[in-house]
Amino acid sequence: MNRLIIVTFSLYVFLVAPLHARAQEAFPNRPITIAVPFPPGGVADLTARPVAAAMERVLKNPVIVVNKTGAAGAVGMSYVANSKPDGYTLLMALSSISIIPEADKLFDRQPAYTMDQLVPLALISADPTVLVVRGDSPWKSVKELVADAKKRAGEISYSSSGIYGTLHMAMEMFSHAAGIKLKHVPYGGAGPALTAILGGHVDALASGPAVVIPHIKANKLRPLAGWGAKRVASLPEVATFKELGYDAEFYIWAGMFAPRGTPEPVLKKLRDVIRQTVQEPDFKDAMTKLETPIAYLDAPDFQKFWDKDAKMLTDAVKRIGRIEEKK
Amino acid sequence: MLETLQNLYLGFSVALSPAAFLYAVVGCVIGTIVGVLPGIGPLAGISLLLPASFGMDATSAIILLAGIYYGAMYGGSTTSILMRIPGEAASVMTCIDGYEMTRKGRAGPALAIAAVGSYIAGTVSVVGLMLLAPPLAAFALRFGPPEYTALLLLGLLVLAYMTGGSISKSLAMAALGLLLGMIGIDPMTGFFRFHYGIVELGDGIGVVPVAVGLFGLSEILLTAGQETPPKVMQPRLADLLPSREEWRDSTWPIARGTVLGFLIGIIPGSAHIIASFVSYAVERRVSKHPERFGQGAIEGVAGPESANNSATSGAFVPMLALGVPSGPIPAVMLAALMVHGISPGPLLIQQQPELFWGFIASMYIGNVVLLILNLPLVGLFVNILRVPYPLLYPAILVFCVLGVYAVNSSVVDVWIMIVMGALGYLLRKFDFETAPIVLGVVLAPMLEMSFRQSLAMSSGNYAIFIHRPIAVFMLGAGLFLVLLSLLPIFTRRVNWRRLLGLATNSDLEKEDNR
Amino acid sequence: MTSVRFGNKLTPMSKLSAMLTTDRISGTALALFALGVIWESRRLPLGTFRVPGPAYMPVLLALLLLIFGVLIALTGGRAERLASIRWTEWPHAVAILYICIFSTLALERLGYRLTILFGLVFLVKGVEKKGWLLTVLFALALSFGSFYLFYTLLRVPLPLGPWGI
Structure with a gap:
C-alpha cells in the first residue's frame, strides 16, 4: 500500500508534472511576477510595488511582487537569471546586480549568476548618493574632510550597508578619487548604517538622499557633497563631487530585467508596457512621495548606462580586492 | 504632565475614530493569526500586508502594522504552549515550560497567563514609550558595536542558567548553535563560509527553521510513534483559568519581564529577540525552586511572554522619537510612512502629533482588544488538544512546512527545518537540551559582527571595550555574575563535579544524604 | 546505576x-x-x-x-x-521524515495544494491506517483550507502546480 502510493507519487512528481508547465499561448495570459531580491520596505521593493500596480492597469493582467531575499540579493537575482525565459518572471534589481558576480570572481567561487544571463528592460529610477557627516563634526566641506583624512590616514571611519555593498562602493570611489584612506565599518544594511552614524559610532556615511534629509533638517547630519552628475533637487545647496573636482559618480538605480532567451516579441511588449507605466500619474505620484526621481531609460540606452556603471563598479571591486590580503 | 494628557486626549480622538479603531482591531486579529501560525512571525506578517497599507492614510497604516506586530507577539505563545512549536523566534523559551504545562493538563492556565502577562507588559511599556521616548532614544543610540558585544556576552552567560541538565552538555549545545550561526557570507570580509554551493545560505541559516525543527518537528518524531499515543485531553472549564497560586507565582515574573523586555527592546538592532531568553534565565535564577523549571513552571511562561511583548513597544522608542530604523520591523514601518510622503526623522513627534499620539492611543486600545480576543480563544485553542494525535500531528506538520516556507518563499528553509528536526530527535534521545542551540544561532551572527566591528573601529585595539562606560559596566556585571556562581565552590565546598553536572545521580544522592 | x-x-x-x-x-x-x-x-x-x-x-x-x-x-x-535507549518510535519517525523530504522535493513542482494533499494521504492512510473516507476528507479540507487562508486571504505567495492548482 505504502509503496504503491510512494511510487505513483514519485512518478508523477518527476516525470509528469514538468510536462504540464509547457503550454504556450499569447502573452500574457497568467500573472506576471516581479521578483525583488531585497526585503519589503527597501528601495527596490518600494519601486517595484507602484510599477507592478501601474503595469497591472496597463496590461489588464495581474502583476505580483515577490520578495526573494538572501545573500545581499544574490538569491533573488540568480532565481530570475535561472528561471524560464517566458516573460512571466521579471527582476527589479539595484546597482548591486553588477557587483555580486565580480565579488564571486574575487573569491574564486561558483558565481550565483552572470550578468549575461539577464537582459535589461528599462531603467526606472536613479538616485545619486550623498555624503553626510555628523552634525557636530568639525568638517564643513569635502576639502576639510579630505585634508584631515590625509593627516590621519585610516582614522576617519564610515559605515556602509555591507562589504562590497552599494554604499561601500560609493565611498570607495570617493576615497580613491581623493587619494585618501578611510576606515570602513560594514553594517548589515542601510538602516543599521544610518543608525550607526546617528549614534556617533562612525564619522561619515554615503546614503540615498530621501532617508537622510529629515536628519539633515534636524541638524543631526551635515551633507558635504553628492555623487550625481547634477545636484540633488531637494538639496540644491550641496555641490556634486564632479563640481568639486573629484572624479566620483555613483547612483543607486533600480532597473528591470528579464532572463536572457526571452522571445523578442515578449520583450518588446514588456518594454512598451513599462514605457506607458512610467507615465502613469499614479506611478509618478508614488515616486514623488518616496522622493525618488524617475529616470526612465528604454532598453538600448539602459544597456549603455548599465555597461558603463558595471565597469565602474567592477573596477572598484578589483581595487578593494580581498580585504584581509591588504593588511 | 498636563501637556501629555492633552496630547493623549488628541491621540484617543484619533485612535477612536471609526476607521482607526477598525484598523487597530484588524491589525490585532491578523497579528494573532500570523503569530499563532508557526514560522510566519511579525516581520513576515508585516511585510506581506505592507502593500495593503499603501492605500490608507499614514496614521491608519502605522496603526494597522503596529497591531500586526504586537498581535503576533500575543499569538506567538499559543503553538509554543500547545504543541511545542515556537510561533516566532521570541517564543522559543515559552515552549519549554509552556508545553510541559500542557502535558500536565494545564494548557488553559498557561495560555491565560501568557495573554494576561502580554496585556500588562504591553500596556505598561506603552506608558514608558509615551513618557520616556525622547530621552531613552538618545540613550539607546549610544549602543554601538562595543556595547552590543558586551550585551551579547551577557546574553551568553544566560546559558548557564537556562537549562537544568549538565553544564558541559549545555555548553556543547551552545557551541554547536554558535557554529551553525557561522554559516553564510562573512559580513566583514565577504568570504562565503560553509556554503557547499547553496546560494540561499548567504544570509546564514534562519532562526525560524532551526527553532521549528529542533522544537516542533523533533517533538512529533518522538511522540508520533509511541506505543501508547498521548492521551486525548479533556479540558474542563475549571482548568482553563490559573489557580490563585499560579496567579501569585506569576506576578513578579510579569513585572520583571516587563521592565527587562522594555529595556532590551529599545536597543537598536535585533537584540529584542534575546529579551525572552534573558527573562527566562532571570526567573530561573531568582526562583526558590529552580528545579521546577523545565517541568512546567508557570514563571517560565509568564516572564518570557511579558518580556517579548514589552520589547515590542521598546523597539518603537528610537523609531518614533528619532526616526531611526532601529531594527528590521521598525525599518519596514518607516518605509510605510515614507510611502505616504512622511519623512521619519527626529522631528516626527513635533511635526506629526496626530500620528504619534494616535499611534500611542491605538496601542492602549489594541492591547485591550487583544486581551478580549485572546482570553476566549484560550478555550477554543485548548479544544484543539481534543483532536486525536494521529490527525493532529499531520496537521501540525503541514503548518510547520507552510510557516517555514512562507517566511522567505524558500525551500532551502524547509530543508533546514527537516535536518534540524532529525538532529533534535537524535539529541533528545541522547539526553541533550536543544534550547541552547537556538540561542546560539540567534547570538552568533550578531556577536561576531559587533565584535569585529568594534575591532575595526579601534583598529584592533581591545581597549575599546573598557573605554566605553556602558560596555565596561555590562562586562563588569557579567564578571560579577560569573564570580557569584563560582563562589559556593570556595565557601561551601560544593562538589565541583556536581556544578559541572558531571556527577551521576547516585553520587549526588550519596552526597545529599551525608 | x-x-x-x-x-x-x-x-x-x-x-x-x-x-x-x-x-x-x-x-x-x-x-x-x-x-x-x-x-x-x-x-x-x-x-x-x-x-x-x-x-x-x-x-x-x-x-x-x-x-x-x-x-x-x-x-x-x-x-x-x-x-x-529504546527506539520503538523509530519506524514512525523515519516515515514522517521521509514524507517531509518528499513534500519538500515536490513543493515547487506539484504546487502547495497537491503536495500537501499527497503528503496527508500518505501520513493518515499509510502510516496511521485510518479509513479512506476520513483520510480524503481530512486531507482535502486541510490542504485546500490552509491554501485559501494563506494564499487568498493573507496573500502569502505559495507555489502553484500544474493547471494552476
Whole structure:
C-alpha cells in the first residue's frame, strides 16, 4: 500500500508534472511576477510595488511582487537569471546586480549568476548618493574632510550597508578619487548604517538622499557633497563631487530585467508596457512621495548606462580586492 | 504632565475614530493569526500586508502594522504552549515550560497567563514609550558595536542558567548553535563560509527553521510513534483559568519581564529577540525552586511572554522619537510612512502629533482588544488538544512546512527545518537540551559582527571595550555574575563535579544524604 | 546505576556494550564534528588576534565544541548505556521524515495544494491506517483550507502546480 502510493507519487512528481508547465499561448495570459531580491520596505521593493500596480492597469493582467531575499540579493537575482525565459518572471534589481558576480570572481567561487544571463528592460529610477557627516563634526566641506583624512590616514571611519555593498562602493570611489584612506565599518544594511552614524559610532556615511534629509533638517547630519552628475533637487545647496573636482559618480538605480532567451516579441511588449507605466500619474505620484526621481531609460540606452556603471563598479571591486590580503 | 494628557486626549480622538479603531482591531486579529501560525512571525506578517497599507492614510497604516506586530507577539505563545512549536523566534523559551504545562493538563492556565502577562507588559511599556521616548532614544543610540558585544556576552552567560541538565552538555549545545550561526557570507570580509554551493545560505541559516525543527518537528518524531499515543485531553472549564497560586507565582515574573523586555527592546538592532531568553534565565535564577523549571513552571511562561511583548513597544522608542530604523520591523514601518510622503526623522513627534499620539492611543486600545480576543480563544485553542494525535500531528506538520516556507518563499528553509528536526530527535534521545542551540544561532551572527566591528573601529585595539562606560559596566556585571556562581565552590565546598553536572545521580544522592 | 556484572566474567561483546554509553557516543560524535569544522575552515583565512578573519570565530567555536565533546565522552562512562535507549518510535519517525523530504522535493513542482494533499494521504492512510473516507476528507479540507487562508486571504505567495492548482 505504502509503496504503491510512494511510487505513483514519485512518478508523477518527476516525470509528469514538468510536462504540464509547457503550454504556450499569447502573452500574457497568467500573472506576471516581479521578483525583488531585497526585503519589503527597501528601495527596490518600494519601486517595484507602484510599477507592478501601474503595469497591472496597463496590461489588464495581474502583476505580483515577490520578495526573494538572501545573500545581499544574490538569491533573488540568480532565481530570475535561472528561471524560464517566458516573460512571466521579471527582476527589479539595484546597482548591486553588477557587483555580486565580480565579488564571486574575487573569491574564486561558483558565481550565483552572470550578468549575461539577464537582459535589461528599462531603467526606472536613479538616485545619486550623498555624503553626510555628523552634525557636530568639525568638517564643513569635502576639502576639510579630505585634508584631515590625509593627516590621519585610516582614522576617519564610515559605515556602509555591507562589504562590497552599494554604499561601500560609493565611498570607495570617493576615497580613491581623493587619494585618501578611510576606515570602513560594514553594517548589515542601510538602516543599521544610518543608525550607526546617528549614534556617533562612525564619522561619515554615503546614503540615498530621501532617508537622510529629515536628519539633515534636524541638524543631526551635515551633507558635504553628492555623487550625481547634477545636484540633488531637494538639496540644491550641496555641490556634486564632479563640481568639486573629484572624479566620483555613483547612483543607486533600480532597473528591470528579464532572463536572457526571452522571445523578442515578449520583450518588446514588456518594454512598451513599462514605457506607458512610467507615465502613469499614479506611478509618478508614488515616486514623488518616496522622493525618488524617475529616470526612465528604454532598453538600448539602459544597456549603455548599465555597461558603463558595471565597469565602474567592477573596477572598484578589483581595487578593494580581498580585504584581509591588504593588511 | 498636563501637556501629555492633552496630547493623549488628541491621540484617543484619533485612535477612536471609526476607521482607526477598525484598523487597530484588524491589525490585532491578523497579528494573532500570523503569530499563532508557526514560522510566519511579525516581520513576515508585516511585510506581506505592507502593500495593503499603501492605500490608507499614514496614521491608519502605522496603526494597522503596529497591531500586526504586537498581535503576533500575543499569538506567538499559543503553538509554543500547545504543541511545542515556537510561533516566532521570541517564543522559543515559552515552549519549554509552556508545553510541559500542557502535558500536565494545564494548557488553559498557561495560555491565560501568557495573554494576561502580554496585556500588562504591553500596556505598561506603552506608558514608558509615551513618557520616556525622547530621552531613552538618545540613550539607546549610544549602543554601538562595543556595547552590543558586551550585551551579547551577557546574553551568553544566560546559558548557564537556562537549562537544568549538565553544564558541559549545555555548553556543547551552545557551541554547536554558535557554529551553525557561522554559516553564510562573512559580513566583514565577504568570504562565503560553509556554503557547499547553496546560494540561499548567504544570509546564514534562519532562526525560524532551526527553532521549528529542533522544537516542533523533533517533538512529533518522538511522540508520533509511541506505543501508547498521548492521551486525548479533556479540558474542563475549571482548568482553563490559573489557580490563585499560579496567579501569585506569576506576578513578579510579569513585572520583571516587563521592565527587562522594555529595556532590551529599545536597543537598536535585533537584540529584542534575546529579551525572552534573558527573562527566562532571570526567573530561573531568582526562583526558590529552580528545579521546577523545565517541568512546567508557570514563571517560565509568564516572564518570557511579558518580556517579548514589552520589547515590542521598546523597539518603537528610537523609531518614533528619532526616526531611526532601529531594527528590521521598525525599518519596514518607516518605509510605510515614507510611502505616504512622511519623512521619519527626529522631528516626527513635533511635526506629526496626530500620528504619534494616535499611534500611542491605538496601542492602549489594541492591547485591550487583544486581551478580549485572546482570553476566549484560550478555550477554543485548548479544544484543539481534543483532536486525536494521529490527525493532529499531520496537521501540525503541514503548518510547520507552510510557516517555514512562507517566511522567505524558500525551500532551502524547509530543508533546514527537516535536518534540524532529525538532529533534535537524535539529541533528545541522547539526553541533550536543544534550547541552547537556538540561542546560539540567534547570538552568533550578531556577536561576531559587533565584535569585529568594534575591532575595526579601534583598529584592533581591545581597549575599546573598557573605554566605553556602558560596555565596561555590562562586562563588569557579567564578571560579577560569573564570580557569584563560582563562589559556593570556595565557601561551601560544593562538589565541583556536581556544578559541572558531571556527577551521576547516585553520587549526588550519596552526597545529599551525608 | 545498574551495571551488568555477573561475577567477573564479561564476554567481549558485553564489555563493548558496557563501554558504549550514550554520553561517550554523543561526545565523540560532537568532537568529530568539531574536527570536521576545523578541517573545512582550512581554506578560509584565520586572521590575527587584532584583525580576526572569517575563519577566526568558527575555529574558536569548533575548538570549544571539541573540548566539551571530549569532556562529555571522558566523563560519560557512567551514563546510560547505548543499548538501553529504546527506539520503538523509530519506524514512525523515519516515515514522517521521509514524507517531509518528499513534500519538500515536490513543493515547487506539484504546487502547495497537491503536495500537501499527497503528503496527508500518505501520513493518515499509510502510516496511521485510518479509513479512506476520513483520510480524503481530512486531507482535502486541510490542504485546500490552509491554501485559501494563506494564499487568498493573507496573500502569502505559495507555489502553484500544474493547471494552476
